Amino acid sequence: xxxxxxxxxxxxxxxxxEETDTAILQAKVKKDAALKxxxxxxxxxxxxxxxxxxxxxxxxxQMMGFVNYRAGVLFDNKVFxxxxxxxxxxxxxxxxxxxxxxxxxKFEQLGDYSLDKGICLVGVPGVGKSWxxxxxxxxxxxxxxxxxxxxISLSYQEVGAAVIEDYSVPIKAAVNxxxxxxxxxxxxxxxxxxxxxxxxxxxxxxxVMADIxxxxxxxxxxxDLTHAETNLSADQIEEFxxxxxRSRFAEMFNWIxxxxxDRRKS
Numbered sequence: 001x002x003x004x005x006x007x008x009x010x011x012x013x014x015x016x017x018e019e020t021d022t023a024i025l026q027a028k029v030k031k032d033a034a035l036k037x038x039x040x041x042x043x044x045x046x047x048x049x050x051x052x053x054x055x056x057x058x059x060x061x062q063m064m065g066f067v068n069y070r071a072g073v074l075f076d077n078k079v080f081x082x083x084x085x086x087x088x089x090x091x092x093x094x095x096x097x098x099x100x101x102x103x104x105x106k107f108e109q110l111g112d113y114s115l116d117k118g119i120c121l122v123g124v125p126g127v128g129k130s131w132x133x134x135x136x137x138x139x140x141x142x143x144x145x146x147x148x149x150x151x152i153s154l155s156y157q158e159v160g161a162a163v164i165e166d167y168s169v170p171i172k173a174a175v176n177x178x179x180x181x182x183x184x185x186x187x188x189x190x191x192x193x194x195x196x197x198x199x200x201x202x203x204x205x206x207x208v209m210a211d212i213x214x215x216x217x218x219x220x221x222x223x224d225l226t227h228a229e230t231n232l233s234a235d236q237i238e239e240f241x242x243x244x245x246r247s248r249f250a251e252m253f254n255w256i257x258x259x260x261x262d263r264r265k266s
Contacts, residue, residue: 058140060106063098070135084131089260093121093132096256101139101224113254118187118222120253121229127260129229133189142224143180144187145171149209153196156208164208168215170225187225194232194240210241217248226252 015023071084086094099107100119107113121129130146137144147167156163170185180186196209216226230237234255238246249255 058102060095060098060102060104063102063139064095066139067094067098067135070138074134079134080131084135090128090132093256093258094135097132097136100254101136101141103141113256116223117254118224118226118228118252119189120227120249120255121258122233122255123231123258123260125231127258129258130191132258133191133227133229137189138179138181140181142187143173143183144189144225144227146189146191148191149193149196152190152212153208156206164206164211164215167212168219168221170221185225187227189227189229191229193228193230194237207241210245213241213245213248213252217252222252228253 068086071080074080075083096107096110097119098104099110100113100115103115105115107115119133121132123129133146137146152163152167167188171188173180173183173186176182190209190213193209216222232240234246234249237249
């Protein structure tokens with residue numbers, strides 16, 4: 001039925017002037033809201049397009065400068081309890097990560113690495129794995145949150161399967177969020193993988209992180225959307241999560257061993 005036919009079917013109904021004015025006002029308010037939403041989306045898309053053009057040319061040198069800036073910001077905001085310094089023991093890993101996050105092909109020439117995989121930092125406690133990922137979590141290429149695996153497992157115990165579902169898909173960023181460079185989705189770095197316990201929710205015992213990692217792989221939420229850091233070796237990963245997850249680890253992550261002394265004691 002056309003609009004004209006619909007109007008004619010209600011021609012026998014008379015509206016008062018007040019009812020007519022109210023209906024017109026409501027229609028105008030609704031249209032104004034729709035126009036503002038369209039304008040907001042256009043601005044957001046334009047901003048993201050401009051950012052993409054900028055970040056596309058974000059070089060290794062620019063990333064190194066940006067990381068030094070980030071280290072100062074994190075110290076000033078008391079995220080780091082002391083200044084993060086680049087020294088002989090960590091310069092190589094910082095440069096390697098700068099190559100990765102600037103999408104520099106040299107990254108793939110330095111080992112069995114791929115720009116299509118995420119980062120998994122491996123090493124004993126205290127060598128700075130979490131510090132490194134926090135340095136790079138806000139970057140012009142692809143931002144990510146750092147989430148503690150123990151806390152994720154505890155959340156499952158409290159609220160159930162919704163936690164697994166939330167971490168099995170890309171995380172949508174807030175509209176026009178400058179803190180993540182206006183990116184539409186945000187990745188995750190799972191911190192301290194393999195230290196969480198098997199959790200129980202209403203009688204359902206679940207290896208929460210195993211389910212999340214497998215789901216992210218299955219849903220293709222990989223590459224620079226999924227990172228990790230762990231104290232475990234590859235054999236210990238298999239022992240904790242099983243051979244299926246160890247196999248997915250190899251496909252999802254660039255396995256990078258971080259060496260050095262315990263920075264928390266220096």
